[in-house]
Amino acid sequence: MIILTSSSTWNENEQILHSLKDDILVTNVDGIILKVSEVTGKIYGVDSESLIGKSVYDLERQGLFTPILTPMVVKENKKITFVQTTNKGKKLLVTGIPVYNEKGELYRIVSYSHDITELAEYKDFLITMEEEMERVKSELDLLRSKQLMDAGIIANSEDMKKVISTALQLSEVDVNALILGESGVGKSLLAKFIHNKSHRNKGPFIEVNCGAIPDSLFEAELFGYESGAFTGAHQKGKVGLIELSNGGTLFLDEIGELPLHHQVKVLKVIQEKQFYRVGGTKPIKVDFRLISATNKDLNTAIQEKRFREDLYFRLNVVPVTIPPLRKRTEDIVPLIHLLLQQFEEKYNREKKLDEAVVHHLLHYEWKGNVRELINIMERLVVLSPSTLISVEQLPDHLKKGPTLSPPSVDSDKTLKELLEETEKQILLKARKKYITTIRIANALGTSQPSIVRKLKKYKIY
Numbered sequence: 001m002i003i004l005t006s007s008s009t010w011n012e013n014e015q016i017l018h019s020l021k022d023d024i025l026v027t028n029v030d031g032i033i034l035k036v037s038e039v040t041g042k043i044y045g046v047d048s049e050s051l052i053g054k055s056v057y058d059l060e061r062q063g064l065f066t067p068i069l070t071p072m073v074v075k076e077n078k079k080i081t082f083v084q085t086t087n088k089g090k091k092l093l094v095t096g097i098p099v100y101n102e103k104g105e106l107y108r109i110v111s112y113s114h115d116i117t118e119l120a121e122y123k124d125f126l127i128t129m130e131e132e133m134e135r136v137k138s139e140l141d142l143l144r145s146k147q148l149m150d151a152g153i154i155a156n157s158e159d160m161k162k163v164i165s166t167a168l169q170l171s172e173v174d175v176n177a178l179i180l181g182e183s184g185v186g187k188s189l190l191a192k193f194i195h196n197k198s199h200r201n202k203g204p205f206i207e208v209n210c211g212a213i214p215d216s217l218f219e220a221e222l223f224g225y226e227s228g229a230f231t232g233a234h235q236k237g238k239v240g241l242i243e244l245s246n247g248g249t250l251f252l253d254e255i256g257e258l259p260l261h262h263q264v265k266v267l268k269v270i271q272e273k274q275f276y277r278v279g280g281t282k283p284i285k286v287d288f289r290l291i292s293a294t295n296k297d298l299n300t301a302i303q304e305k306r307f308r309e310d311l312y313f314r315l316n317v318v319p320v321t322i323p324p325l326r327k328r329t330e331d332i333v334p335l336i337h338l339l340l341q342q343f344e345e346k347y348n349r350e351k352k353l354d355e356a357v358v359h360h361l362l363h364y365e366w367k368g369n370v371r372e373l374i375n376i377m378e379r380l381v382v383l384s385p386s387t388l389i390s391v392e393q394l395p396d397h398l399k400k401g402p403t404l405s406p407p408s409v410d411s412d413k414t415l416k417e418l419l420e421e422t423e424k425q426i427l428l429k430a431r432k433k434y435i436t437t438i439r440i441a442n443a444l445g446t447s448q449p450s451i452v453r454k455l456k457k458y459k460i461y
């Protein structure tokens, strides 16, 4: 608090006031200007002396500055800071300090300011940029979701959005990519998506299921053969899958199933981008982009000497992991709608899902991931006798809901993580049984807000 002890002190300060390089203005409680520093006049483009004796209310009316500080300090009876705009369009950060006389009465208001025009401009610029970025981001989201819709891919969850964003980056370069994830999560779909978005999209997309080709036919299938290369071979010979992928993408699915004795041949063609047909003597050059996929843990396979480490490093330049469906429940409802629509069209039927069915589908474990969901949805559309698909039509294993079993202590998880896992299982079961958060809270003897928080934490919908 500032208290003036005598008016002479006030006069003594006058010289100091003029020596300051800051804008300082002193008024009485009625807003009459008593003193100003020289800088003040410059800021408003007037002679400082001409301001003396004028009322700040009049000056505001004349447009010199707005709003005025004096009444605010008088009203609040304390130090106040705010932004003032001047007749020159400047932005000033103005602070007003109340000054009291010996009786403790409000006597003067001293204000000083800092020019923050540039700062305010930067702030405006930042806000405009942020708005622009938001606009571009939502446009991009829209564009991406359209791209995904065209490709028939659902990516509603944050995890899946990240996968798609990596896939789009990958589509721009010819780097080797390894797609990891459980069976049925969409590895082949993603490989096709990368190919379709790449500059090779006019070329072929050749999918080789490494686990499905009989061992004895593997070389002939992959590398092709010359006429009469072996008994049973076609007269004219045959072009292999690798040769067919020229100019396009070679997708080696189930790469973890590739027998060890074939791995070195595959490694060679990946490295050299040339090979010999079976029975051939001429090297054949080939230009493909390689994507591989597996649901196996290749690191364990390497440790167990079932998979070559050098091949693994070649394949795994950029890994992309698609999380299991149970870990991205936000994708389940949009997938259900997409599939319902597809099967309605396919079987020319109109169906609706009971809400309880959706709940069961949301809280199922989906060990077979999207592929399993597709099967269930097709079955429901085909077999449900009425328009409304109800819980009774669900297969028994889906009606039961998740079973509660304590998590294994052999894992490297901490006690906190194990407890959270158990809590999540309990909540999944409760959500399925009681549906509403109030009923869950009652059943579990806790508050509804706490249940809402926990459901959000575990992404249980």
Ligand SMILES: Nc1ncnc2c1ncn2[C@@H]1O[C@H](COP(=O)(O)OP(=O)(O)OP(=O)(O)O)[C@@H](O)[C@H]1O
Pocket: 152, 153, 154, 155, 181, 182, 183, 184, 185, 186, 187, 188, 189, 190, 253, 294, 295, 335, 370, 371, 374
């Ligand atoms: N995000 C998704 N949106 C829409 N459909 C999907 C999605 N993910 C997977 N699918 C569909 O699920 C089915 C299984 O997908 P896909 O064959 O790509 O799985 P995968 O991981 O390659 O399986 P596997 O390991 O058994 O080869 C396909 O019909 C695919 O179109």
